[in-house]
Amino acid sequence: MPNPVCPNCQGSGWIIAERNGISGAKRCDCILAEQQQENWDNAGIPPLYENASLDNFVLPTDNQLAARNLQNVMLIVRGYAKEFPNVDKPGLLLIGEPGTGKTHLAVAALRTLIGRGFSGLFYDYQHLLQSIRSSYDPTSGSSDREAYSTALDAELLLLDDLGAHRITDWVEDTVTSLITYRCNNKKPIIATTNLSDPDIGGAARPAATGSGREYGRTLADQIGMRARSRLFEMCRVIRMPQVEDYRFRKARIS
Numbered sequence: 684m685p686n687p688v689c690p691n692c693q694g695s696g697w698i699i700a701e702r703n704g705i706s707g708a709k710r711c712d713c714i715l716a717e718q719q720q721e722n723w724d725n726a727g728i729p730p731l732y733e734n735a736s737l738d739n740f741v742l743p744t745d746n747q748l749a750a751r752n753l754q755n756v757m758l759i760v761r762g763y764a765k766e767f768p769n770v771d772k773p774g775l776l777l778i779g780e781p782g783t784g785k786t787h788l789a790v791a792a793l794r795t796l797i798g799r800g801f802s803g804l805f806y807d808y809q810h811l812l813q814s815i816r817s818s819y820d821p822t823s824g825s826s827d828r829e830a831y832s833t834a835l836d837a838e839l840l841l842l843d844d845l846g847a848h849r850i851t852d853w854v855e856d857t858v859t860s861l862i863t864y865r866c867n868n869k870k871p872i873i874a875t876t877n878l879s880d881p882d883i884g885g886a887a888r889p890a891a892t893g894s895g896r897e898y899g900r901t902l903a904d905q906i907g908m909r910a911r912s913r914l915f916e917m918c919r920v921i922r923m924p925q926v927e928d929y930r931f932r933k934a935r936i937s
């Protein structure tokens with residue numbers, strides 16, 4: 684709906700603009716702004732991250748190396764969000780220790796992209812899998828029933844905390860088919876994980892309770908080799924630098 688009191692289009696949703704000396708009708712910004720707001724409202728961003736942006740991503744003041752490294756990461760994310768979809772790889776994978784700002788940056792990238800007219804959905808990986816699993820139950824709610832197809836078809840999919848779920852054949856098949864479908868259809872994924880990867884490094888999450896494993900598990904352990912391979916094919920992979928957990932940093936400063 685155009686803004687009925689918009690001074691530019693007077694509520695029609697159209698303005699006359701001149702391009703290369705030729706006048707033509709084009710959509711008014713008031714419609715575009717409303718569409719962006721709707722896309723943001725529908726993106727499912729958790730309240731904790733509703734204000735997360737590149738503008739309020741702060742760099743440490745007590746560690747120059749950490750500040751420089753974190754700034755580099757921020758610049759890569761900014762560049763990705765600005766140049767998308769004209770980027771070498773359409774997705775982003777942020778790997779690193781807890782509290783280093785992965786989810787913050789992923790949401791910030793999505794915010795910029797929505798501001799540029801794209802749409803996207805935030806899914807916590809565990810919740811997504813739970814919803815997909817519940818969807819087999821005939822008494823499940825409609826949001827559960829639609830979870831899988833929504834995640835398949837979203838223009839951009841933000842998968843937060845990838846791999847944070849006990850791996851079973853079903854989990855591996857589900858995540859592989861989701862990632863394969865999106866990869867084959869050139870549908871970008873922005874993902875975060877604190878699992879380690881032998882090619883990238885990263886924190887090793889302690890083995891899942893009851894898994895019988897003593898050592899930290901890797902991304903491939905948790906989502907399967909095939910999903911991991913496709914993810915690397917479609918994503919620019921960013922290793923978060925060694926910085927203090929922001930949750931502690933904030934608690935210390937405030």
Ligand SMILES: Nc1ncnc2c1ncn2[C@@H]1O[C@H](COP(=O)(O)OP(=O)(O)OP(=O)(O)O)[C@@H](O)[C@H]1O
Nearest residue numbers: 739740741780781782783784785786787877929930
């Ligand atoms: N550099 C930063 N500037 C401002 N806020 C930050 C920064 N880094 C993290 N935060 C905030 O700290 C909290 C934790 O960060 P975030 O959730 O992004 O970490 P994470 O790397 O995703 O951690 P986890 O691996 O536990 O999911 C969030 O509220 C986030 O907005």
Ligand SMILES: [Mg+2]
Nearest residue numbers: 785786844875
């Ligand atoms: Mg996170």
Ligand SMILES: [Zn+2]
Nearest residue numbers: 689692711713
């Ligand atoms: Zn208008």
